[in-house]
Each structure stands twice: as structure tokens, then as C-alpha cells.
Amino acid sequence: MKYEGIVYRPPSEAYSLIVQVTIGCAHNKCTFCSMYKDKSFRIRSLEQIYEDLYEAKARYGAIKRIFLADGDALVLKMEMLRAILLKIKELFPMCERISAYAAPKDVLRKSLEELKELKALGIGILYMGIESGSDIILKQIQKGVTSSEIIEAGRKLKDSGIKLSVTFISGIGGKDKWKEHAIESAEVISAISPDYVGLLTLMVEPKTQMYEEVNCGKFKLLNPEEVMLETRALLENIDVTNCIFRSNHASNYVAIGGTLPQDKEKMLSLIDEVLKGKYSYKDEEFRGL
Ligand code: SF4
Known part of the structure; x- marks a missing residue:
């Protein structure tokens, strides 16, 4: 398998075969995100992707999950996604679930029929990073999408x-906007x-715009109590x-989870x-992404 740079995947895909079909992020502008700053976005060729799939087949045999x-x-066009998913079906007939990150605008560019076709071809779950339901905050963090577009894509x-798994970020509105962030994010989830x-x-990462904003005092981070509120x-x-609601990531101060x-x-x-x-917060040194 040929991996380029650091490869990120959701925690629930820890045991999945990871196949890079693109390199980096097509948007790559969010002020808090450092994940793909060192990669310039490109789509890998079908030949390269097939090579990885053949190698995985030879090395691991049956695979149940692929990310x-x-x-x-x-972001890939339907023709390419279809070709990749069909190749996975051919090589890994036992594969139970294929998944990926999905940006709202890319979902909106696909018709409902196309999304249904992706499901029939094996896409079982998509992960959408929403971060906040507040349009002001979405603009500040340069997410490149509005709350109504997010709702439309999610629906x-x-x-x-x-299946749809979404993520939000506590504290992304800072001290100034935590209430709007909480309430408008809840509205988006409900919708x-x-x-x-x-x-x-x-978590503020070096080499991000948000890091600079925190350092110059423009963005004020929440303390653990404010995160809880x-x-x-x-x-x-x-x-x-x-x-299913989970706030038990390595970045969280307290692990909370349950079914709503x-x-x-x-x-x-x-x-x-x-x-x-009655309970203590996770020490900063033990928090991570
Ligand atoms: S948060 Fe997601 S969309 Fe934004 S730059 Fe990072 S990977 Fe790209």
C-alpha cells in the first residue's frame, strides 16, 4: 500500500483498510485544521487505487471494512466512485461496509439517485465534519458552507x-459565541x-490561522468548565x-455518551x-486529536 503523508480516519475506522483515493482536502481552508496543510490536493489515478486494492487483496485476503x-x-465524480466501489466488490465480496469523509457541498452536488446508488454499491456510512451550526462561526472558521447547506446535505x-455520522467541536465559537454555538448546533442536529x-x-494546532488568533488574543479559548456549560x-x-451521542474523544475533558x-x-x-x-477534568497533557 502506498500512503502519502499522515493518513487520518475516524476513530470508528480503526480496523478498516484505509485506501487513499485523494490526497489532502479539496477545501483545506478551515482556520482550526492542520490535517492536510502539508499536502496539495489531488485525485489519485484509478490505476494507483486499483494497485493498492490488489496489494491489499494479496496481503490480507478478506477485508470487512474499507475507509x-x-x-x-x-469530491470524486460518480464515474470514478462507481469504478472504485465495483472493484472493491469484485476483490472483496465479503466487505460489509465502505466509508469516507463527506463535505456537505459534495453531497449536494450528487443527486439523491446517485447517493442511493452509492449505498447500493457498498457505501455504508459517511462522516461529515460540521463543527458548528452557527453561520457566523462557520464563516469565521472559513468552513465554506452555510448551516442551511449543511442541513440540506445531511437530510x-x-x-x-x-448512515450519517457528524462531528461538532466544543469551544469553536470561543468565549464570545459559545451560547450561539451550542444552540444553533443543536438546531442543525435536530433538523x-x-x-x-x-x-x-x-485543540489549537500550530501552523493554523486559529493558533495565530489565539496568540494575538483575538480568539479566546473556553476553559473546561465553560466547555461543560x-x-x-x-x-x-x-x-x-x-x-447516538458521543463526547468521548481524546480531545474531550470528560467522557460523555448515550443514546438520544x-x-x-x-x-x-x-x-x-x-x-x-465531583469528577476531575482530563489534564491538558493527556488531551489529543
Ligand atoms: S476541517 Fe475538513 S474541510 Fe476543513 S480543511 Fe480540515 S479536512 Fe478540509
């Missing part, structure tokens, strides 16, 4: 039958009703029928206990 990297495999994916919500906590407000305002709506009160009570000082 298409890097930052947004859905379209749900209609296609592909989409994704299958999974992952809530990370902001923000998480509380977010959870309180989410209105969904069946969604039935575990909402339990999770809110845990946050209240934390705020009363």
Missing part, C-alpha cells in the same frame, strides 16, 4: 439510506437527525428521535456533577 481517504472522497444523505453525533473539544446547552436543545433522547437526562446529570466538582 476511502483522504479528507473528502465524495439528503439520510434520505439515501446511508438532520443524524445516526451519530461526535462532539470533540477544540456549552455541552450542557447543546444537549439540552437537541430534539431527535434516535441518535432516552439518555439525555442522564448525560445532563453527569455534566451537573462535573460542574459541582
